[in-house]
Amino acid sequence: MAFILTLEQKRERSPYYYFGPSKHAAASTCLWTKKALTGEGYCYKMTFYGIQSHRCIQWSPCPVHCNYACRFCWRDTSIHSPVWEGPIDDAEILVEESVKAFNHLLNGYPGNKNTIAKRMEQSRDPIHTAISLDGEPTLYPELPALIRAFHKRRITTFLVTNGSNPAMLRLLEEEDSLPTQVYISLSAWDEASFKTIQQPLQPGLWAHYLESLDWMRQANHDRRVLRMTLAKGLNLSDESLEGFANIIRRSGAEYVEVKSYTPVGKSRLRMGPDFAPTHEDMQQAAQTLAKKTDYLVTAEHKPSQVVLLCRDEKAKTNRMLKLRELCGEQRAYN
Ligand code: SF4
Secondary structure, three states: OOOOOOHHHHHHOOOOEEEOOOOOEEEOOOHHHHHHHOOOOOOHHHHHHOOOHHHEEEEEOOOOEOOOOOOOOOOOHHHOEOOOOOOOOOHHHHHHHHHHHHHHHOOOHHHOOOOOHHHHHHHOOOOEEEEOOOOOHHHOOOHHHHHHHHHHOOOEEEEEEOOOOHHHHHHHHHOOOOOOEEEEEEOOOOHHHHHHHOOOOOOOHHHHHHHHHHHHHHOOOOOEEEEEEEOOOOOOOHHHHHHHHHHHHHHOOOEEEEEEOOOOOOHHHHOOHHHOOOHHHHHHHHHHHHHHHOOEEEEEEHHHOEEEEEOOHHHHHOOOOOHHHHHOOOOOOO
8 A cells, every 4th residue: 555645744754844824834053054144155046146145044845845856855755745736825925934934944043153143134034036946846836926025025036947838937926026036947958758757646747848948038137047957867968968969949938057966855866966967068068059159158156056047248248136126235244
């Protein structure tokens, strides 16, 4: 007899801080938030776009809901539900609670002797959110209201989707709720590699993925991003780079993040260190993709092993966020 976990049991198996009335949302402090507080550096999103890591809420409205089981996923994909289960918390409440969760998770930091007091004080007032911790956020039905509620609080939004739900992307645009920066993940270049690498949990998702790319191409937005995860022996070959170049051209994305797989979390059980490329591999892959697509190799962040490609000079010039406009003069201080 199959053993089916309840939502509560699934949550107990994941290492996050769950919040909201039904506890389907969760936050976690990322390594770079901690490093920024102690002056040890910033996340690549600071280098590429001006995101202040110590003021960025990393969270997900639905960490146990995802319709893929990617081989490189650092989470426990065996607990993923491909469709929504359980109650749906109100978007405004989740936004409020996500700010509280972020402050709660940083509670211990004022006591750390290396914490920079000014940054600690700034972190009490987050101005960014990365909706990307775990799970597939477009499965949360109230996503447009969620994005609007963050923007009402003048918090910038980076939304990372796996591309499986073009209907939600269209809805975000129709409801004037596009995130500050919209990402689609890119790790497979055709249907066969998609099935092997991203292991969809439902039929027809490659067609949905292509629809999402086509949505991206026509979307009325100028901060569209493809985020690649590249691993040796998986998707880092001449054939795959040729396929990725076709996808990049098809998407029209302003930015492409050429990022290496890192053997962390549960992915180590499926892949491990032999699959981990070096930063030099990423530089080489970025150069190859740039030649094939005419994109510009623009920036890199060695500790995260990621290289940024910009579509053209305009995208390159606009890549840093205009924080004063987005978050308000008083809150945009450095
Ligand atoms: S789409 Fe994201 S959360 Fe879902 S399995 Fe892949 S990496 Fe993990």
